[in-house]
Amino acid sequence: MESVLVTGATGTLGGALVDRLVEAGWRVLAATRRLDDPPPTAEGDGTIEWVKLDLVEGTGIEAGVADADAVVHAATAPQGDTMAVDVRGTERLLDAAEGAGVEHLLYPSIVGVGEIPFSYYERKREAERAVEASPVPSTTLRATQFHAFVDELLGTVAKLPVWPLPTELRAQPVDHREVADRIVDYLADGPRGRADPVGGPAVHRLGELASAYREARGLRRAVVRLPIPGGVAKGFRAGKATRPDHAVGTVTWESWLAERYGGPPESVTDRAGASSG
Ligand SMILES: NC(=O)c1ccc[n+]([C@@H]2O[C@H](COP(=O)([O-])OP(=O)(O)OC[C@H]3O[C@@H](n4cnc5c(N)ncnc54)[C@H](OP(=O)(O)O)[C@@H]3O)[C@@H](O)[C@H]2O)c1
Structure with missing residues (x-):
């Protein structure tokens, strides 16, 4: 073994x-x-x-x-x-x-x-x-960022009456269990140097992810755009933390929320207008 x-x-x-x-x-x-x-x-x-x-x-x-x-x-x-x-x-x-x-x-x-x-x-x-x-x-x-990480991040503002968030940052969250599956496969295959990246199924603005999170948790909160200057926010706004060309994950943010907080998976796109992908 x-x-x-x-x-x-x-x-x-x-x-x-x-x-x-x-x-x-x-x-x-x-x-x-x-x-x-x-x-x-x-x-x-x-x-x-x-x-x-x-x-x-x-x-x-x-x-x-x-x-x-x-x-x-x-x-x-x-x-x-x-x-x-x-x-x-x-x-x-x-x-x-x-x-x-x-x-x-x-x-x-x-x-x-x-x-x-x-x-x-x-x-x-x-x-x-x-x-x-x-x-x-x-x-x-x-x-890309794990759903669990985005969930935890939004959990830090969940109790506030108003959520000040850099709503325009882009993320493409992926289920960490799917990343783990990929790693198990790669261990069986052997070393390959730099592997193709693993991205979640869709790119979203943080504001969309926050709206879906708010609804999944049944919270009545205002999401307020927090402008953040500087190169880090600029990189996230520009989508540099995303790889839509490698959107191989299948578990959507909506499915993740439904699994974690209950309720049917509802599309971010249905609710919040066109996805920013
Ligand atoms: N989170 C994301 O969204 C994300 C996205 C893409 C890639 N990744 C990458 O995936 C990997 C795992 O991330 P994660 O979010 O799953 O990590 P995590 O939940 O924050 O867990 C970090 C682990 O590191 C261990 N650790 C911390 N300090 C240590 C030390 N001094 N010595 C030994 N162990 C130590 C902790 O173990 P103990 O406390 O038990 O010692 C803990 O199990 C990382 O390489 C991360 O960069 C993460």
Whole structure:
């Protein structure tokens, strides 16, 4: 049975990956900084072992890769010390993977890194470069924002009576479970360098996504356009975080909302006029 180390195994993508890899028959080494309360996972033909690993402390990395044929590096710290976790942590992991003879490292990244001058995206681009420069055979897979991320983002304003939002930013959210499916396929196929990106089924303005979210949750709130200056917002407005030419995801934002909050999936386009795609 082949073994795969999954960093960030408690995260949104990592959690979906662990379940799918177990089902696909892998022996999964699921990494977390906190071993006390590992989450439950799906039953499958494979097996799962939780391992303690901290990319910043540098602990558990060599032990984690020692037995791994492949690595999916899904750990990240968008709100934390991205230089320490995403850049230095990735370099540490690559060094250890090279030493252990890992045959395939798969790195999930984000559509728009390298084009939008957002500091987290700049760190992700640095990590991509480290992956690409490493002797460890690799696959880098960029995806658009996850539905779960947009959901969480809108959750931060949900309690406010008025939602001040940069309504004109464009996003093409994708279901992270579909990204996980793609990763499982790529692990079976072997290293391919830069893979085709994975985008959600449609490009929307954030204002449209917020309107659908508001209705799905039955909230009566005004969405107010918040103008944001600067290069980051300009990049998102220009659609640099989207890849409509790779709209391979099938789960729409409306379906995601219906699954999460109940009710029939209603089309953003039906409700809010033409989609901005
Ligand atoms: N979110 C999106 O919309 C999106 C879109 C496209 C691509 N991606 C990419 O997909 C990957 C996964 O993203 P996600 O949103 O699923 O992540 P997430 O839910 O934020 O999870 C991040 C994970 O990183 C782990 N972690 C944080 N600091 C660590 C450290 N110092 N050492 C070891 N592990 C650490 C955490 O594990 P513990 O706390 O258990 O240690 C956690 O499981 C990332 O590469 C991200 O850039 C995300």
